[in-house]
Amino acid sequence: MKTEPEKSKPTPAGGSLAEWRWPIVVLALGVMVLIAFLQSIETAKDTTKVTKDAVDTARHISETVREVTEAAVTIAETFTQAKITETFVESLPEVKDAGEGRLEVATMKNVKTFKRTDRLTILWDTVSLGTTVTEIKVPATYRYHIRLSEPWKLEVREQNCIVTAPTPRATTPVAIHTHEMEKRSDEGWARYNADEQLTALEKSLTPRLNGYARTEEHLGMVREHARKTVAEFVRLWLMKEDHWREDRFRTIHVIFADEAKAKDYPAKPTLELN
Numbered sequence: 188m189k190t191e192p193e194k195s196k197p198t199p200a201g202g203s204l205a206e207w208r209w210p211i212v213v214l215a216l217g218v219m220v221l222i223a224f225l226q227s228i229e230t231a232k233d234t235t236k237v238t239k240d241a242v243d244t245a246r247h248i249s250e251t252v253r254e255v256t257e258a259a260v261t262i263a264e265t266f267t268q269a270k271i272t273e274t275f276v277e278s279l280p281e282v283k284d285a286g287e288g289r290l291e292v293a294t295m296k297n298v299k300t301f302k303r304t305d306r307l308t309i310l311w312d313t314v315s316l317g318t319t320v321t322e323i324k325v326p327a328t329y330r331y332h333i334r335l336s337e338p339w340k341l342e343v344r345e346q347n348c349i350v351t352a353p354t355p356r357a358t359t360p361v362a363i364h365t366h367e368m369e370k371r372s373d374e375g376w377a378r379y380n381a382d383e384q385l386t387a388l389e390k391s392l393t394p395r396l397n398g399y400a401r402t403e404e405h406l407g408m409v410r411e412h413a414r415k416t417v418a419e420f421v422r423l424w425l426m427k428e429d430h431w432r433e434d435r436f437r438t439i440h441v442i443f444a445d446e447a448k449a450k451d452y453p454a455k456p457t458l459e460l461n
Contacts, residue, residue, distance in 0.1 A: 288335035290420060292355055292413035295405070296328045301395070303388050305380070317374065321384040324369040325392055329400045330358040331409050333417070338444075341421075346437045347456070350421050354445045355413045357400035360393050414441045418457035431460065 306318040337353035370389075372381040399405060418439045425431035425439075438456035 289332040289358075290335055290417070291330060291332045291358070292416040293331045293409035294328055295331075295409050296326065298324055298326045299396070299399070300324045301388055301392065303384055305384060319372070319374050319381055319384050321372040321381065321388050322370070323385070323388055323392065325396070326364040326367040327396055328362040328364070329405060329409070330362070331355045331406070331413055332358050333413070343436075346435065347440060348421065348425065348436045348438070349440045349442070350417065351442045351444060351447050352417045354443045355406060355409065357397070357405070359397045359400060361396040361400050363392060363396065410443070414443070414457050417441045422458055433460070436460075 300322060302320070302322045304318060304320050307316040308314060309316060333353045333355050339353070340351035342349040342351075370385060372385050374381040418441045421439050421441070422431055425436055430436050437460040439458040441457040
């Protein structure tokens, strides 16, 4: 029996695609990864650019803020609270207690002229080197007061109130009106001490004026004004107590302590009820 050789089986048409299936998948994945990688690179570039711009902007803002801060610190240092306070404190006047109670009774303003002459000679007073003359006109206000703590005495004689008050005293230092002061100086032909003389004369003004204020001459000039002030002071007290009227006190006589001792005081009343 003759045997025929076996015929080979035909290969399916899709066999070739099946063989390339996984390589195609791997290739596709690789392409996708490549695309994703390329996109990430582009994104990174854009991000880097944005980040650089942001950094530059932030740096610019930081520098501006620093400059403004430094300027603000400079301004703050110039106008600090401490400096303003120091200036204010330095401007405060010095206030002191006047001591015992005082009643100001009179003021007087006048002008005094102080003059100093300095003549220099040599050779037993035979040769003159010249004379320096300095002069200052000083307007000043003199004030007078009585001490409320010193003894006061009130007497009643019918409808007359007799008041014995403390003697007026000068209030020192005397108030000098420096803005009205006038100065003049002349030097001799061989003298150069006018400024020195003027300075020395000006330094002597206050003690000399205080001395003048205490003289009997000045006290006499203000005595009657002081008497009226004291009478008015007492009248206000009588009115407050309802004693200054027709059926009570009608006159006030003011006598100062130094007058009472000398028994030399005005006979006429200082104030009368009108």
